Amino acid sequence: MKKKFNVEKAYYLFLLTRKSEEKIIELYNTDKIKSPVHLSIGQEAIAVGVNMAISEDEVIFSNYRGHAHYIAREANLDKMWAELYGKSRGTARGKGGSMHLNDWGKKFMPTSAIVSTAIPQAVGYAYALKYKNQKGVVICYHGDGATDEGVFWESLNFASLHSLPIIFICENNKYAIYTHQDKRAMNDPIVERARAFGVNATKIKGSSTEDFYNATIDCLNNIEKESKPHLIECNCLRWRDHVGVGDARDLNYRNEKEVDEAITNDDLLSLEKKLPISTVNAIKLKVDSQINNAVRFAEDSKFPEVNELYDNVYG
Ligand SMILES: Cc1ncc(C[n+]2csc(CCOP(=O)(O)OP(=O)(O)O)c2C)c(N)n1
Numbered sequence: 001m002k003k004k005f006n007v008e009k010a011y012y013l014f015l016l017t018r019k020s021e022e023k024i025i026e027l028y029n030t031d032k033i034k035s036p037v038h039l040s041i042g043q044e045a046i047a048v049g050v051n052m053a054i055s056e057d058e059v060i061f062s063n064y065r066g067h068a069h070y071i072a073r074e075a076n077l078d079k080m081w082a083e084l085y086g087k088s089r090g091t092a093r094g095k096g097g098s099m100h101l102n103d104w105g106k107k108f109m110p111t112s113a114i115v116s117t118a119i120p121q122a123v124g125y126a127y128a129l130k131y132k133n134q135k136g137v138v139i140c141y142h143g144d145g146a147t148d149e150g151v152f153w154e155s156l157n158f159a160s161l162h163s164l165p166i167i168f169i170c171e172n173n174k175y176a177i178y179t180h181q182d183k184r185a186m187n188d189p190i191v192e193r194a195r196a197f198g199v200n201a202t203k204i205k206g207s208s209t210e211d212f213y214n215a216t217i218d219c220l221n222n223i224e225k226e227s228k229p230h231l232i233e234c235n236c237l238r239w240r241d242h243v244g245v246g247d248a249r250d251l252n253y254r255n256e257k258e259v260d261e262a263i264t265n266d267d268l269l270s271l272e273k274k275l276p277i278s279t280v281n282a283i284k285l286k287v288d289s290q291i292n293n294a295v296r297f298a299e300d301s302k303f304p305e306v307n308e309l310y311d312n313v314y315g
């Protein structure tokens with residue numbers, strides 16, 4: 001049965017994600033944040049919609065653009081901020097930074113900077129779930145650029161062959177760094193091809209939080225009836241630069257009007273309009289206080305000791 005979409009919860013998670021990244025922008029030039037950041041501003045509706053649909057049983061595989069996936073999962077915000085600051089109370093004891101977040105308690109697997117690496121890992125996890133007859137569905141977030149890698153298609157093949165419980169969430173912001181999808185692949189390069197592997201693939205028509213929520217619920221319901229990999233292609237647009245905190249329009253590689261339109265159609269505002277002002281104000285206060293506490297937690301944390309410099313570091 002379909003759970004009703006909870007606008008209040010969606011607004012809270014969306015605002016927490018947006019405001020967290022706005023705080024990163026505000027603090028970035030102070031150099032307190034010790035790692036590069038890949039912001040999701042403009043793409044948050046996907047992470048929020050997906051997270052509203054899934055349960056604690058689901059396991060998340062994300063990537064270097066993972067703040068929104070992590071925050072919308074309600075993973076530990078204090079530890080995320082300490083990680084950004086390179087402090088020992090961070091999610092990777094300060095050695096991973098923004099691109100290597102994790103929270104085992106929330107089944108949020110460690111992320112990686114290498115495009116597509118989490119995809120075969122996610123499929124392996126789904127294989128283990130099925131093999132051990134355990135509950136849960138794997139959620140595998142990836143970009144459009146990740147589908148340019150051979151391992152993506154190998155992973156779809158394996159997932160389909162073994163009828164694995166996995167949902168590939170393709171966040172299609174049309175760009176791999178500054179190269180448009182049209183310059184990288186022929187025709188409709190994701191959904192049609194995924195179907196050829198036997199994956200139940202759909203391009204989502206809308207781009208609101210509720211659209212992504214509904215699509216995820218449909219996938220979960222299908223998987224409950226018959227274990228089979230699903231893929232949803234979610235159109236989105238990032239407002240900021242590929243990496244760092246700059247404006248997406250600064251480098252003149254993309255259509256400015258398109259960015260302006262996306263900003264005008266921000267789903268955060270649509271959600272806000274559906275709520276009573278008293279609720280909106282209470283959520284704003286809660287979000288501000290959570291973020292301020294997390295930044296304070298990061299400020300008050302220590303850097304790792306020199307003698308642990310090489311601990312848990314792999315290369
Ligand atoms: C294997 C590998 N190749 C190239 C890179 C450099 N790189 C970093 S991000 C990126 C673009 C990926 O685009 P997409 O999957 O669409 O994700 P987005 O950044 O748009 O969220 C590339 C090519 C990398 N990190 N790893």
Ligand SMILES: [Mg+2]
Nearest residue numbers: 143144145175
């Ligand atoms: Mg992309």
